[in-house]
Amino acid sequence: MAGQMMRAVQYSTFGGGAAALQHVEVPVPVPAKDQVLVKVEAASVNPVDWKVIQEGLFKVVLPAKMPHIPGTDIAGEVVALGPGVTSFAIGDKVSSWTDLRNGGSMAEYAVAPIKTTAKRPESVSAIDGASLGVAGTTALQSVRDSAGIKLDGSCKDKNLLITAASGGVGTYAVQLAKLGGAHVTATCGSRNIALIKSLGADEVLDYKTPEGASLQSPSGRKYDAVIHCAKYQPFSYFKPQLAKTAKVIDLTPSGKGLLATGLQLATFSSQKFVPFLMSASGNDLALLTNLINEGKLKTVVDSTFPLSKAEKAWEKQIEGHSTGKILITMVGE
Numbered sequence: 001m002a003g004q005m006m007r008a009v010q011y012s013t014f015g016g017g018a019a020a021l022q023h024v025e026v027p028v029p030v031p032a033k034d035q036v037l038v039k040v041e042a043a044s045v046n047p048v049d050w051k052v053i054q055e056g057l058f059k060v061v062l063p064a065k066m067p068h069i070p071g072t073d074i075a076g077e078v079v080a081l082g083p084g085v086t087s088f089a090i091g092d093k094v095s096s097w098t099d100l101r102n103g104g105s106m107a108e109y110a111v112a113p114i115k116t117t118a119k120r121p122e123s124v125s126a127i128d129g130a131s132l133g134v135a136g137t138t139a140l141q142s143v144r145d146s147a148g149i150k151l152d153g154s155c156k157d158k159n160l161l162i163t164a165a166s167g168g169v170g171t172y173a174v175q176l177a178k179l180g181g182a183h184v185t186a187t188c189g190s191r192n193i194a195l196i197k198s199l200g201a202d203e204v205l206d207y208k209t210p211e212g213a214s215l216q217s218p219s220g221r222k223y224d225a226v227i228h229c230a231k232y233q234p235f236s237y238f239k240p241q242l243a244k245t246a247k248v249i250d251l252t253p254s255g256k257g258l259l260a261t262g263l264q265l266a267t268f269s270s271q272k273f274v275p276f277l278m279s280a281s282g283n284d285l286a287l288l289t290n291l292i293n294e295g296k297l298k299t300v301v302d303s304t305f306p307l308s309k310a311e312k313a314w315e316k317q318i319e320g321h322s323t324g325k326i327l328i329t330m331v332g333e
């Protein structure tokens with residue numbers, strides 16, 4: 001496909017939000033060693049794409065270069081193999097996380113490292129496949145690895161709180177925690193209470209009410225772990241509702257949060273404030289894809305936009321009120 005052109009969306013400077021996205025024609029990228037070229041069918045948008053990368057929070061290292069085609073989460077079909085690739089074949093349907101520095105998802109073709117790519121059964125849609133990269137992996141790793149909930153139903157004695165359960169991460173986290181057998185209390189806005197209950201949450205609090213803001217479990221449970229997907233709150237905010245050896249898993253690590261973590265370590269506290277950063281993994285993507293295939297996990301889709309209206313998806317993600325995932329589709333335009 002060398003020399004072939006493709007449609008893509010990119011930005012050339014930091015900041016500017018949705019208005020800074022430009023529709024361009026650029027050459028189809030060439031897969032390097034241990035990469036595959038994917039014809040993208042769908043891509044999803046995540047808060048990190050604009051909050052960290054477009055806003056230039058780590059501009060010394062992210063992105064690799066400007067102009068930048070943003071986004072990391074894709075599903076599509078392998079159309080070319082980089083040197084040394086034997087574990088994928090042309091024609092494979094895949095789900096992939098492309099890489100934070102290089103992005104590349106908001107385009108007709110994207111290169112993806114094989115170590116963060118998984119084969120996708122035909123029965124798993126491109127929409128599902130593209131939703132899993134950041135949101136699914138974060139939900140899985142925070143529930144399974146940080147909160148210690150095994151997905152085999154054996155954690156019936158664990159009480160979990162999941163905040164912002166209506167978001168991309170939260171909608172998956174509730175379902176994964178229930179697969180583990182945990183008792184789940186969730187927070188979301190009133191319009192999403194029925195949905196979050198339908199995903200399996202045992203108790204749902206409206207975060208805009210005083211009861212919701214207190215995080216108090218209606219059944220009086222103290223939480224063994226909190227998967228905190230809503231905006232940063234200090235450890236003292238959670239403390240009254242925590243069990244003796246509880247962990248608060250903070251999805252938006254900040255200087256203040258790290259200070260709290262350090263202080264607890266220094267004082268040998270039995271309760272922990274744990275900063276969380278997801279680590280992309282082809283194995284975890286494969287596990288999530290299989291759960292979808294088996295009907296044990298479902299994706300909540302907020303909205304889909306064609307590539308020609310990608311800025312609308314970006315704008316909606318920045319607004320912060322989506323229910324589940326926001327996606328961009330490349331097929332059928």
Ligand SMILES: NC(=O)c1ccc[n+]([C@@H]2O[C@H](COP(=O)([O-])OP(=O)(O)OC[C@H]3O[C@@H](n4cnc5c(N)ncnc54)[C@H](OP(=O)(O)O)[C@@H]3O)[C@@H](O)[C@H]2O)c1
Binds near residue numbers: 135
């Ligand atoms: N550290 C990591 O590796 C990592 C990885 C992935 C995500 N994250 C972070 O995790 C957070 C969640 O990501 P996401 O993709 O799930 O975001 P998202 O999909 O944009 O979340 C939107 C949802 O959050 C709800 N919400 C907002 N504030 C809330 C609050 N105070 N209480 C309860 N619900 C609230 C909104 O409900 P309403 O519309 O009703 O307000 C909306 O449904 C983001 O800050 C993201 O940057 C971190």
